[in-house]
Structure formats: C-alpha cells, structure tokens
Amino acid sequence: MAQGRRLWKKLALLCILLILYTAAVRGWDDAEGSLWIVLTGTFPGYEQAATVLKAEEGQEEPFAVCFYEGMGWQEIQEKETGRTLTAEAGMLLGKGRLYHPRLKEALLEDDRAVIISSDIAWTLWGSREVQGKEILWRDKTYVVSQVLSDKGSFFLVKGREGFGSFHTILMESRGTQSESVQIRNFLIRNALTGERADIRLLQILIKGLLYAIPAGMLVMFLQMLGAEARDKENTRIVRISCLGFAVLTAVGTAWLVFKDFSWPKEWIPNRWADFSFWGEKYRELCTSMRYYFRTAKTAVQVRELIQIARTMALSLTALLLEIFMYGQRLTEEPGH
Numbered sequence: 289m290a291q292g293r294r295l296w297k298k299l300a301l302l303c304i305l306l307i308l309y310t311a312a313v314r315g316w317d318d319a320e321g322s323l324w325i326v327l328t329g330t331f332p333g334y335e336q337a338a339t340v341l342k343a344e345e346g347q348e349e350p351f352a353v354c355f356y357e358g359m360g361w362q363e364i365q366e367k368e369t370g371r372t373l374t375a376e377a378g379m380l381l382g383k384g385r386l387y388h389p390r391l392k393e394a395l396l397e398d399d400r401a402v403i404i405s406s407d408i409a410w411t412l413w414g415s416r417e418v419q420g421k422e423i424l425w426r427d428k429t430y431v432v433s434q435v436l437s438d439k440g441s442f443f444l445v446k447g448r449e450g451f452g453s454f455h456t457i458l459m460e461s462r463g464t465q466s467e468s469v470q471i472r473n474f475l476i477r478n479a480l481t482g483e484r485a486d487i488r489l490l491q492i493l494i495k496g497l498l499y500a501i502p503a504g505m506l507v508m509f510l511q512m513l514g515a516e517a518r519d520k521e522n523t524r525i526v527r528i529s530c531l532g533f534a535v536l537t538a539v540g541t542a543w544l545v546f547k548d549f550s551w552p553k554e555w556i557p558n559r560w561a562d563f564s565f566w567g568e569k570y571r572e573l574c575t576s577m578r579y580y581f582r583t584a585k586t587a588v589q590v591r592e593l594i595q596i597a598r599t600m601a602l603s604l605t606a607l608l609l610e611i612f613m614y615g616q617r618l619t620e621e622p623g624h
Contacts, residue, residue: 301613322386322461327454359377359452361374363425364423366423379452398433400430401445407440407441483576500603
C-alpha cells in the first residue's frame with residue numbers, strides 16, 4: 289500500500305513538472321525580431337532620416353529600416369468629451385512592421401494618423417473599436433487609425449519636422465550576412481554611428497534552461513525504470529510505463545534541439561580566429577545588453593521582457609522540482 293502511494297506521488301509530481309515545462313515553452317517567443325541600433329553620434333532629424341530611407345530604396349540590396357524615438361509621457365485629450373490622459377508618445381518613420389508586426393505601415397504615411405494602445409482606447413472610449421475617433425495632442429487633431437492590443441498607455445505618430453531627432457533605428461536582418469556585418473555596413477553607408485542593443489545573452493540562458501529540463505526528466509525516468517525493474521513486486525505495466533515515458537522524453541528532447549537550435553553565422557570563427565574569439569563575442573553580447581537596458585523600453589520590448597521573465601520563472605520552478613524529486617529518489621534507495 290505504501291509503495292503504491294509513493295508511485296502515485298511520483299506520477300503526480302511528474303504531471304506537475306510536465307505542466308510547468310509546457311507552460312515555459314508556450315511562454316517562450318523565439319520569433320525573429322528586428323535589430324535595434326542605439327545611435328551614439330549624430331542623431332538625425334526628420335530630413336536626414338527621410339534622406340537615409342530614400343537612399344536605401346535606391347540601393348541594389350536595400351535594408352528595411354524604421355527610425356524610432358520615444359518622446360516621453362505626454363498629455364492627450366479626447367476631442368468630443370475633453371477627457372484627458374497621460375500616455376507615452378513615440379514617433380516612427382519608415383517600415384512600421386519592424387516596430388510591431390501587426391502595425392499597418394500604410395497608416396504611417398498619414399500625418400494626421402495616430403496609433404494607440406488598447407488601454408488608451410478603453411480609458412477614453414470604453415471600447416477597442418475606436419477607429420476614426422479624434423484626439424488632441426500638441427494643439428493638433430489626430431485621427432485614430434489603429435488600436436494595438438499590447439498593454440500599457442502609449443501612442444505612435446509619424447515623425448516629422450519639429451518633433452526632435454531620432455536616437456534609435458530598427459533594421460530587418462536579411463540572413464545573407466552576419467547581423468554585426470549588416471549593421472556595420474548600414475551605419476557606414478549612411479554616415480551614422482551606433483551600437484546594437486539586445487538581450488541575446490539572456491535569451492541564450494533561457495533557452496539553455498528549456499533544454500536542461502527535459503534532459504533532467506530523461507535522467508529521472510531512466511532511474512525510475514532501473515529501480516522498478518529491480519523491484520520484483522511491481523507489475524510489468526509499471527516498468528513498461530517508465531520505459532515509455534523515458535522514450536517519449538528522449539524523442540521530445542531530440543526534436544526540441546534539432547527544431548530550434550541554430551548557430552548564428554557571426555558565432556562561427558573563421559580560419560584565422562584565435563582563442564580570444566569567444567571572449568570578444570561575450571564582451572559584445574554584454575555591451576549589447578547594457579545598451580538594451582539603458583534605453584527607454586518600447587511596448588514591444590516590455591512584452592518581450594515579460595515573456596522572458598515568465599519563461600525563466602517557470603523553468604526555474606521546474607528545475608527545482610526535478611532536484612526535489614531526484615533527492616527523494618536518493619533517500620528511497622537502500623543505504624540512505
């Protein structure tokens with residue numbers, strides 16, 4: 289009887305572990321995002337940014353580019369009722385899809401268009417269906433052209449003369465060259481200087497945790513299989529179940545690695561590279577992450593950080609549960 293209760297306890301803990309791992313995988317967003325470049329020298333205004341975009345269109349292999357600048361918290365007013373709200377303003381110029389995949393780029397061609405978050409829509413009008421509604425900002429009237437579902441109070445307008453300069457550039461990776469080379473070529477071609485801002489180092493850690501969990505589960509299933517095989521009192525179905533779980537976990541782990549694992553081109557050392565290559569790549573990742581955390585976050589970056597935090601919390605909880613189960617297994621073995 290006691291042995292049966294222990295078995296059911298193990299199965300319950302394994303079910304919890306699988307649920308945690310499934311939630312961690314679902315919370316992880318491995319979609320290819322835009323390359324974020326924080327400018328460190330000249331900050332282009334509207335005219336220079338428009339010139340860069342036009343020059344890129346004339347290139348044989350043009351880069352898809354979007355200039356972005358956060359303008360801080362600004363007060364906007366609903367035109368009909370006069371209701372006011374403080375929200376974070378941002379201006380875009382170029383390919384809006386690089387800022388947000390659901391952004392309709394045609395809306396950025398209209399000087400009077402404003403794109404708002406769902407929080408603003410609900411606060412001012414109590415609905416998300418508010419296209420065509422008007423707001424006042426800086427003594428000018430803007431028409432709501434799209435509502436983005438992201439949380440937070442923010443709105444976006446087209447960059448123009450008099451709105452200040454751009455400090456950030458978003459660029460689409462083409463995949464034919466390493467991302468570092470693409471960024472360097474773009475900056476040199478347009479007489480700009482800047483540094484990449486990203487959290488690849490943190491993402492590598494998170495993906496490592498996702499790979500470690502099924503590996504730990506595989507070890508535990510194999511240990512359970514060996515223990516159950518030695519115990520003659522257990523039924524054959526128990527041993528077959530343990531073996532089945534072990535095989536499924538091994539196949540799932542292999543599928544996860546081969547499906548998601550890719551080695552970036554810029555991380556492949558050339559024939560002349562020495563042992564300092566990896567140290568330089570590590571310092572480059574640390575520099576990129578510092579720039580990422582030092583700059584103001586957009587709604588897209590906030591969503592990315594929330595997803596990473598959720599995945600990390602679930603992964604660490606799953607690993608702690610694995611350690612607990614492994615410890616329980618050791619205490620049950622003879623001599624402990």
